[in-house]
Amino acid sequence: MRRVVVNRVLLGAVGVVLLGVGVLVLAGGFDLYRRLGVSPPQWWPWTSPDQPVVSARTRGRWVDSTWWWPTVIGGLAVLMAGMAWWLVAQLRRTGLSSIAVPTPGVSGLRLRVGARALEEAMETGTAVLPEVERAGIRLVRAPRHPRLRGAVRLTPGGDPAGLVAHFEDGPRADACRSLGLPELPADLRIRVLQAAPAEPRHRRPRRRRRRSRVV
Template identity: 65%
Template sequence: MSRSTVNRVLLGVVAVLLLAAGVLVLAGGLDLYARLGLDVPDGWPLTSPDQPVVSAGSRTRWADESWWWPAVIAGLALVVAGTAWWLLAQLRRSGPATIVLPTPGASGLRLRLRTRALAEALETGTVVLPEVERVSVRLLRGPRRQRLRLRAVVRLTPGGDPAELVEHFETGPCGNARSSLGLADLPAELRIRVQTAKPAAAPRGGGRRRRPRVE
């Protein structure tokens, strides 16, 4: 699972929890249960404007238990550790920021190319291929940190040929990138999505089409 997918899932879960809590507080604060004549189950939180969000009984239910405060501290420590891990994961780059270009015949000269510029060049060279509608390219570190690999997500138009795209991508943008970087091999991960054709609109009037009568 990619980092962006994990972020979307976490943000979705947090958003759902916050939305549920906000709806409960709003319903209790506006006394909607009584106004709408709804019967809520026993123990339902915040059923009226005079009721606190957390009752005194809930706050002191396990305060005298010996395991309560160690459990609270351990839970808060896990939350802090998980938040710190997530923050460090966002700051960590999944690929190099720059690439050193070969300079044959020019000793002492060192050229660096930004990976974002190379990714944009690959996207420009891919989007002009036949039947390509949209493309996104990222440069990542391979299993060996010194090795570079690229990941491309390409969306084809309806009826596009994935096999033809693979051939054009390998001999076109990917081959050009290998020659420019002076690499014998550039591992590439190509994800192809073919857009489905939209169904034809139904004829106006909603009636069935009449077959022509042959006499």
């Protein structure tokens, strides 16, 4: 889930930057400022079709500086390294799309089960307990057999030991039988929510009783 959020943020930021640069270039290339009667600031880039992207004055000003080329080369190197890291992170998937199921006694038959369907079934089986507020199960790659990674959130006062016993005898055992595996290692993270503190009761001030005087 975190990878999806990071990808959306990065793609959104890159898209906004590219969209802004493209709008500026198109506005200057189609001479929209003159046609619309808009006077952009003097420092505004690309105001006319005849204006280059980088003026000769700007090129000469920065190129003559000693820090220009090291900064440009270093910045491009960091950008390329970041893009390469992001690409490798996308190609490296820890999750499984499907799992092969053995078919003993039937030759030439290959049967595969969708990993997401199995994960949803295990999540539903785990969330049967009334004290389970939320459950998330994922099948990840492992050297020998697939591995389970789960995160379960219990309501205040929940029993983690009871949840583990239910998970071992229920969803995990059913998954092992469905996949035909002798064992299915699992990493289960359990979080018990804390009860909300009770609001202090405000005591009403006592009213003093007036004593009646007998004259």
